Amino acid sequence: MQENMGSLDSYIRITGGLTMLGIGIIKESTVLTTLGAMSTAEGITKFCPILHLLGKSTKNDYDIINMSKKITKNFMGNEKE
Secondary structure (H helix, E strand, O other), X not given: XXXXXXXXXXXXXXXXXXXXXXXXXXXXXXXXXXXXXHHHHHHHHOOOHHHHHHOOOEOOHHHHHHHHHHHHHHHHOOOOO
């Protein structure tokens, strides 16, 4: 299992995962608890199976920033900068 996530992506997944895990426990939601645990585990191990299947990597932290910019541009429309 080779790492395919950078530090920024890892910290975001750990933070979001722990948040979902806490909310899932409070609300007694099995789905939220499971998703939170999975996201936290991905952040700790720095391995994402979905990224692996897609052949992508966020080891370079600029990759995740560029991905988010592309998603934002597609969501907002093709606006010129």
